[in-house]
Amino acid sequence: MKLLSILLLIIFCYCFVNIVYGIKQVHISLGTDETEMIVTWIKPNKHYYHSRFNASVYYGKSKTSLNQTVKAKSKYFKDGKTRYTTFRALMTKLKPGTKYYYRIKLDSKKSSLFKFKTMKNDENFLPRFAIYGDLGYRNAKSIPYLKKDVHKNLIDVIFHIGDFAYDLNSKHGRIGHKFMKLIEPIASKVPYMTCPGNHERHDNFSHYDSRFSMIGDRSQPIHSDPIHKRLNNHYHSMTIGPATIIMFSTEYYYYTKYGWQQIEHQYRWLEQELKLANENRQKHPWIIVMGHRPFYCVKVVDRSCDNQTMERKEIRQGIRMYEKGERQYGLEDLFFKYGVDIQFYGHEHFYARFFPIYKRKMYNGTKSNNPYDHPGAPIHITTGSAGSVKSHPVFHQSDDWVTKYLEDYGYTRLMFEDKYHIRLQQISINQHGKVMDEIEILKSTPEPHWMNVVHQ
Numbered sequence: 001m002k003l004l005s006i007l008l009l010i011i012f013c014y015c016f017v018n019i020v021y022g023i024k025q026v027h028i029s030l031g032t033d034e035t036e037m038i039v040t041w042i043k044p045n046k047h048y049y050h051s052r053f054n055a056s057v058y059y060g061k062s063k064t065s066l067n068q069t070v071k072a073k074s075k076y077f078k079d080g081k082t083r084y085t086t087f088r089a090l091m092t093k094l095k096p097g098t099k100y101y102y103r104i105k106l107d108s109k110k111s112s113l114f115k116f117k118t119m120k121n122d123e124n125f126l127p128r129f130a131i132y133g134d135l136g137y138r139n140a141k142s143i144p145y146l147k148k149d150v151h152k153n154l155i156d157v158i159f160h161i162g163d164f165a166y167d168l169n170s171k172h173g174r175i176g177h178k179f180m181k182l183i184e185p186i187a188s189k190v191p192y193m194t195c196p197g198n199h200e201r202h203d204n205f206s207h208y209d210s211r212f213s214m215i216g217d218r219s220q221p222i223h224s225d226p227i228h229k230r231l232n233n234h235y236h237s238m239t240i241g242p243a244t245i246i247m248f249s250t251e252y253y254y255y256t257k258y259g260w261q262q263i264e265h266q267y268r269w270l271e272q273e274l275k276l277a278n279e280n281r282q283k284h285p286w287i288i289v290m291g292h293r294p295f296y297c298v299k300v301v302d303r304s305c306d307n308q309t310m311e312r313k314e315i316r317q318g319i320r321m322y323e324k325g326e327r328q329y330g331l332e333d334l335f336f337k338y339g340v341d342i343q344f345y346g347h348e349h350f351y352a353r354f355f356p357i358y359k360r361k362m363y364n365g366t367k368s369n370n371p372y373d374h375p376g377a378p379i380h381i382t383t384g385s386a387g388s389v390k391s392h393p394v395f396h397q398s399d400d401w402v403t404k405y406l407e408d409y410g411y412t413r414l415m416f417e418d419k420y421h422i423r424l425q426q427i428s429i430n431q432h433g434k435v436m437d438e439i440e441i442l443k444s445t446p447e448p449h450w451m452n453v454v455h456q
């Protein structure tokens with residue numbers, strides 16, 4: 001009897017230790033190309049001198065044969081009472097379009113077995129994305145539906161375009177830990193790609209930077225650098241199937257207390273990436289950008305929105321670097337010039353689908369009554385309703401820019417039907433996963449219609 005009690009106590013202690021100190025917050029993000037994937041996870045630990053770990057990721061094509069190994073790099077994070085270690089491991093030599101299994105080993109502990117599928121690298125790959133902003137821990141309405149989509153293999157990549165957890169740094173990082181555990185069932189299976197929002201501003205976005213791993217040099221990779229030196233969680237680009245996707249920071253324009261030079265650096269980088277994307281346009285005809293705050297606002301009472309013109313002048317037209325100076329580094333002209341087809345934003349806690357728009361003027365489609373059939377200007381979508389803590393803001397529209405508006409919680413699905421045909425759906429959580437808006441975006445040349453017109 002005594003022996004049984006001791007045995008039960010040992011089992012209880014083992015389970016307790018694994019629950020409290022187990023390997024959690026596991027998520028993946030895209031590596032340099034289809035042959036790589038990054039695994040990131042966090043271990044809360046109070047003292048730096050306790051942070052020397054032996055951490056590895058074992059991976060392979062079969063559950064029973066994890067025959068490839070990579071050592072993880074660890075980095076200690078400290079901001080006041082928030083202290084943890086971030087682990088990052090770059091899995092390499094993966095076969096494109098293939099299912100992989102992986103398990104993390106941290107000292108003597110092992111994680112559960114996770115799986116993911118690499119992106120295909122052939123021209124016929126038609127990826128499917130989930131895109132949303134503004135998803136918190138306490139009111140994470142979209143999570144059960146995203147879990148279902150991932151489980152049914154309906155999503156290849158998730159894009160979370162700013163505002164996480166509310167907030168990652170809250171309660172000494174405990175809200176961040178809870179949020180990362182909450183997304184683990186989806187983010188450990190499909191790449192979880194990110195850019196920052198205003199809720200990540202604390203301590204110069206350091207909590208956000210320490211939790212995600214976006215490769216910042218994909219177009220000119222420096223493979224010899226360690227993974228943590230190659231990261232840029234604020235702006236980065238990737239090619240997936242027929243698309244080049246560029247994620248960037250709108251927040252540089254609003255938190256200049258952290259410096260001004262990053263506005264210029266990002267702008268120069270964006271121009272370079274857009275030039276490159278246009279050189280590769282035969283293979284990847286679509287250019288899609290994603291940031292947090294929309295150029296055009298339809299939300300009343302937001303300090304960054306000009307309530308007279310309903311726009312965010314700093315990002316759309318440019319920011320004045322000194323009083324009475326010219327506006328510089330505006331992004332609308334840049335995105336138009338280089339033929340950005342679609343722009344996704346969050347921040348405003350609803351879904352708003354705009355008519356194709358440039359310089360506050362709406363454009364029709366040029367082939368049919370569908371405004372998105374060979375559109376005359378970029379398409380803007382605001383999708384910030386995944387699950388914020390705040391109630392939906394008041395919607396205000398003075399110029400009929402928005403052709404579809406939804407207050408329901410939800411997220412956007414983007415699906416390539418073929419190389420030149422995109423289907424976009426808005427999923428409503430209030431309506432139990434029903435598709436509440438659907439459009440088709442079409443073109444027939446690598447460049448969008450307006451670039452061809454300009455070039456003629």
Ligand SMILES: [Fe+2]
Nearest residue numbers: 163197198347
């Ligand atoms: Fe926001």
